[in-house]
Amino acid sequence: MKLSANLSFLFPELSFQDRFQAAAACGFHGVEFLFPYGNPAEEIKNWLKEAKLESVLFNAPPGDWKNGERGIAALPGREEEFQQSFQLALSYAANLNCPRIHVMAGNIPVGYGAHDCYAVLARNLQWAALLAAKNNITLLLEPLNPGDMPGYLYSRTSEVANLIDRLGQPNVKLQLDLYHREIVEGDTVGAIEQFRNYIGHIQIAGVPDRNEPNLGTLDLKAIFKAIHDVGYRDWIGCEYNPMGATQDGLTWAEQYLDR
Ligand SMILES: O=C(O)[C@@H](O)C(=O)CO
Numbered sequence: 441m442k443l444s445a446n447l448s449f450l451f452p453e454l455s456f457q458d459r460f461q462a463a464a465a466c467g468f469h470g471v472e473f474l475f476p477y478g479n480p481a482e483e484i485k486n487w488l489k490e491a492k493l494e495s496v497l498f499n500a501p502p503g504d505w506k507n508g509e510r511g512i513a514a515l516p517g518r519e520e521e522f523q524q525s526f527q528l529a530l531s532y533a534a535n536l537n538c539p540r541i542h543v544m545a546g547n548i549p550v551g552y553g554a555h556d557c558y559a560v561l562a563r564n565l566q567w568a569a570l571l572a573a574k575n576n577i578t579l580l581l582e583p584l585n586p587g588d589m590p591g592y593l594y595s596r597t598s599e600v601a602n603l604i605d606r607l608g609q610p611n612v613k614l615q616l617d618l619y620h621r622e623i624v625e626g627d628t629v630g631a632i633e634q635f636r637n638y639i640g641h642i643q644i645a646g647v648p649d650r651n652e653p654n655l656g657t658l659d660l661k662a663i664f665k666a667i668h669d670v671g672y673r674d675w676i677g678c679e680y681n682p683m684g685a686t687q688d689g690l691t692w693a694e695q696y697l698d699r
């Protein structure tokens with residue numbers, strides 16, 4: 441298992457910069473984060489280099505996060521802003537040598553239905569996928585549980601799989617966050633098997649509290665077996681809120697970390 445430290449969640453007591461060295465000291469070789477845009481890409485590139493870490497994943501700009509926006513890729517009337525912000529994400533990806541970008545669809549706006557949003561999202565993704573392909577980048581779509589993300593366009597795995605089928609772009613994939621999956625639909629092991637061919641990235645956290653994956657109801661043994669058995673050998677993002685010091689809570693991951 442290749443575990444990636446999600447630096448937007450882990451090491452919350454440290455500055456964003458210091459989280460890179462902390463992840464390396466815990467034995468991670470890859471890191472991911474939600475939004476890198478508060479720092480110049482060159483700066484983050486140096487932090488990665490100094491800590492000998494790979495950049496695994498980050499999100500395209502989500503719109504006005506503080507005021508509740510959770511992505512703009514599916515928002516009618518925001519197409520130009522989407523294209524500009526996606527270009528910014530691409531430039532960060534090029535600088536950080538990051539092969540994955542999570543594109544957040546957004547919440548269904550008042551006055552529109554899911555159907556309108558899917559039409560906008562499909563057009564935006566067709567455009568973005570071609571551009572990303574030229575840069576060897578995979579775009580990811582992640583079903584999110586409505587408790588954490590009320591109003592988000594999709595929460596079910598099959599909704600994203602159907603969209604991926606309709607798009608027919610080989611570099612648009614599913615970001616299967618096992619925490620969201622378990623909360624919304626359960627049968628997480630079944631999802632790993634059923635949606636194997638759609639998966640471009642996996643994330644993990646304990647259910648239902650989003651702490652360490654071993655705290656809660658997830659059957660980690662069965663999950664790791666399923667991930668192995670379906671032949672997934674890529675990154676698994678540790679995207680959870682540590683109960684205490686991050687390094688103390690990594691006992692569940694001991695065998696997969698280089699320390
Ligand atoms: O699961 C999550 O919350 C993240 O992976 C994300 O990208 C949206 O916040």
Ligand SMILES: [Mg+2]
Binds near residue numbers: 582643
């Ligand atoms: Mg996630």
